Amino acid sequence: MAAHQEAIFDVAQLAHVEILSPDPAATEEFFVDYLGMEVTAREGQTAHLRAYEESYHSSLLITEAPEPGVGHVAWRAQSPAALERRVAAIESTGLGRGWIDGATGHGAAYQFNTPDDHLMEIFWDVERWTPAPEERTPLKNRPQRRPRHGVPVRRLDHVNLMAADPVECREFMQEQLGFRVRERIVSDGSPDAVELGNWMSVSPSVHELAIMRDPAELRGRFHHVCYWYGVPQHCNDAAEVLREAGYEIEAGPGKHGVSQATFLYVWEPGGNRVELFGDVGYLIHEPDWEPVTWEADTEMTWLTSVYGPIPMSFFEIGTPPVGPAAAAPAADTRAAAS
Amino acid sequence: MAAHQEAIFDVAQLAHVEILSPDPAATEEFFVDYLGMEVTAREGQTAHLRAYEESYHSSLLITEAPEPGVGHVAWRAQSPAALERRVAAIESTGLGRGWIDGATGHGAAYQFNTPDDHLMEIFWDVERWTPAPEERTPLKNRPQRRPRHGVPVRRLDHVNLMAADPVECREFMQEQLGFRVRERIVSDGSPDAVELGNWMSVSPSVHELAIMRDPAELRGRFHHVCYWYGVPQHCNDAAEVLREAGYEIEAGPGKHGVSQATFLYVWEPGGNRVELFGDVGYLIHEPDWEPVTWEADTEMTWLTSVYGPIPMSFFEIGTPPVGPAAAAPAADTRAAAS
Amino acid sequence: MAAHQEAIFDVAQLAHVEILSPDPAATEEFFVDYLGMEVTAREGQTAHLRAYEESYHSSLLITEAPEPGVGHVAWRAQSPAALERRVAAIESTGLGRGWIDGATGHGAAYQFNTPDDHLMEIFWDVERWTPAPEERTPLKNRPQRRPRHGVPVRRLDHVNLMAADPVECREFMQEQLGFRVRERIVSDGSPDAVELGNWMSVSPSVHELAIMRDPAELRGRFHHVCYWYGVPQHCNDAAEVLREAGYEIEAGPGKHGVSQATFLYVWEPGGNRVELFGDVGYLIHEPDWEPVTWEADTEMTWLTSVYGPIPMSFFEIGTPPVGPAAAAPAADTRAAAS
């Protein structure tokens, strides 16, 4: 029997993601009118939104800013004691920023940076949302009825960040927060191979967090936030409705190799990439899962998509935009990745 | 901040289920020719089978027996230390049966009974299966190619047992093994209400284990085992192919209220009920999830199915068969539950 | 080579159906807020509606009336000359009622009765609908964008009528209007078998018109009108949204044996049965198709549904309501047909 280190189960879930938008009204319209979300609060430059199967106050914060990008990423701890343990661990790394008293939607939170300067926080106390009486449903495991506007997403699924050094970020999330690594992309099969991306989770899902190498070698940039449908057809429905309305699809609907999930990538009008997941892909219940490692030089068409290649922009563009790629991602710049 | 007991994360997954069949050849044909599984070993009266996305040696054991029913249910621990902790806990209840040296497909296992006399076991060491070279796939997170026979299931999902006292069983699984209760059915809203069923999990899924009250008040009976597709359409495909071949569908394809999963119930020719899941339904990431409680007298049509009622046989028939219901479950005995 | 009579191709399509409702506002809300249709005109007691892939002015008329039922059924001819030919044929039977000058949405129409006293009409000139500029779509074969409200139906599919004598009605539609019989239900395999229902079309679809024997032996009653999604999942979506809103599902989502189409039956609040089709089922391109004949005494579970039985109410309740069955169709009156 091989030695087997016991896993840390102190982070329960991705709680919310704050995205930055130079056009917050258009960003909000995208998430509300097209993805069926609801605004639950507005304060200052920030709107709070939730999806219909979420019981918390909010899972998405849209904050006005000069450029698109990510504001912060919040995790909910497994218990108050678990929160204490993780704070202690983070503090030991010097990346902690300290406690805040609380914010709209949740209580006291401990803020910290990833080694790549993404702002994160972790908390236990959370505010639950009470839907309006007319939204009550006899389907008792659902906080409210399925909305009748847009193609409504059900819940926040994961966040994908870019990092100058994805390895350092991954190791921090593994060691201090207990993330398990599920899949990785490396540049090739050589001993000098570089890690180009990794997918980590605190649950049987393949990821709540992915980190991809930033080709611009900048720090703290954002790749995408993903909401979940649970039904592959709804990615098709969303693609049709969004594209008829003039939104730009970057890739999909398709089926990822990494995670095996049905996906759709679309640009929200504030300039951030949004993913929609049609199913869970596969789930990992094995406690001694060995991370799957893909080699980009030979396996790119499989890792991105079971069906075929996706556009190179997927690997090149992050937010805030930078350099030539900062130009608005237009349909005619697409090239197949292979 | 309310007091919050820390959860136990020592059971990682449902590892395998042994079902009993008076016609093991027909049972095997059902799982292999129609559900696309593979026989990985035969020994004595038992055949071992696995589904194509399972990396372990086997997830289903079919054992010849005079009557249908469940042989045993096996769990894999989260780690060797977690295994030790659970064994100690079980032993303290007096329900432990002791260690076995190992068996085809796994190493040393600790056997125990539920309070209702279902035989279970828990182990750490497991044997992995190496598919034939021609079954290798470039989709590296999948142990082998998707089979081209039948409508192939991907992995074992959950097991559902009947118990004379489902409360006692549930509490044992909660306290000694760390299961979290996700949903429950009680007879009504009164203080004297009886618990008719419960759904428990060690993961964000609503259940790896459900226990339903046995209307015959017998002990140790079996309700069903469930395999997973991940794609709702595949329940439709299976229903069509199975029914054309003369297998009897009990209910579905439909969508459960409890778990929200897409389901199909079919009788395998040995007399056991088999469920096929088309998706994950909803996932529970909240660490302080309050179990959803349904009241059978008024909410039956919602809890069984979002779309409408399912046959009463679902609540009445377990295996081994007993009394009048022991007669072969025939299409013409179906009545709508409402 | 067997003698083969040349088919008549003079009826092009089902153009619109008028349903009667004692609660037209609720009926309209059902079709607009939940099925995504649009009101294009109101005049007197009638509202005109269309679905988003229909280019004509309207496909559904909702007319206030004391009881639910069908007002009239309208067909569009294949050409002006085809219209003349069909009018002459109908006139020869004595069932013609004469020309009307036109009505909202279409030009001059010839009205007639079926032998069972259903009012029908046939016309050539039709008014096309111009969607609002903001509804234009780059998908040029679609009259307007897919709506973002409800689970929007795409087009009218078929109408199902009840008749005291379905044979007489069928022969009239075959001989005078050129319908081809695709499937039939007879009571049994004996020489005295009674025809219980038939499905007829003027296209490769299995039916634009079905006629079922009225168990009340009344004349001119209505069974249902059907709208089309083209995507099976949308029947699931509609079932979920409708049932959460309190509408009553009669049967489905399921897959018919007759027509092989994915179906959902729901009661609109005016008391009429509405069907939603998820796909086309199968198409008949063979010019010498022999009608498929099902025997109700032994094949009922297959003809109604590939997956399993549907409620007996399906065979018993028509509109206007009559006798004991006239009581509001409630969930607890459902019984499985087998």
Place this chain on the structure above:
Amino acid sequence: MAAHQEAIFDVAQLAHVEILSPDPAATEEFFVDYLGMEVTAREGQTAHLRAYEESYHSSLLITEAPEPGVGHVAWRAQSPAALERRVAAIESTGLGRGWIDGATGHGAAYQFNTPDDHLMEIFWDVERWTPAPEERTPLKNRPQRRPRHGVPVRRLDHVNLMAADPVECREFMQEQLGFRVRERIVSDGSPDAVELGNWMSVSPSVHELAIMRDPAELRGRFHHVCYWYGVPQHCNDAAEVLREAGYEIEAGPGKHGVSQATFLYVWEPGGNRVELFGDVGYLIHEPDWEPVTWEADTEMTWLTSVYGPIPMSFFEIGTPPVGPAAAAPAADTRAAAS
């Protein structure tokens, strides 16, 4: 009332397509082991195959030849008299080749060339196929049970040919055979625009025949043959199974703008492009349908796909191969069409 020419309804359906393959064993394996078809006859260099919902002897002929391409395309007439009428019409154009006595699977057939030298035939007498007794199904409108091997296609859907002059071919099919034009692509919106492709049908489907301009300006080349699933998910299933087996996907699964159908393009190992249709897209019941005309210079991303662009190879490669494009179509030559 505008003058309206009466349509010709003399061609009932696409009956079969003969494809040429330099590797007929591999081509047959593709259609049988992966698409679930059945070989019904072999004679000389030709294998006859049928899909499981086809009642005729065969819909696909695979003939050994030095290069891939199309052998001939066969239509079934609406009636014996309709056959006579079409033969007379074709003869008047000088493109007739005369009668053959019959062939495996059908009776006397009249052969002719399109103006672009594609060999076609039309017949009335057809041989029906009797499945083996063990393949009988209680689903009486289906010739046999759904197969349990591969991802089985249901029926032949359409054929797509390349032509040096697609206009001349289209006009011949319209005038002599009664095809209705449903959609067209022209190069741009100018008066000098060139027709790049057209889609024609003898039914409410958008096409049984499409003709695309051959960029090589050769005559008689082949673009693809399409089989039908009726369920969009099955295109995903086929893509996954085919790609894991090493077959090359050219494009999809996606949703066409032209026809709105769910599609998958894959190269069979003989070198021909095969399409799989997941649904019917939209159906045209309007007798005075105006062909939808797309302009390639500005609308290419919409006409090919509702979701986004497809590879340029789709517009460039026909069979037999020619010039530089004759090199095996490899994944790394793909470029996005926009």
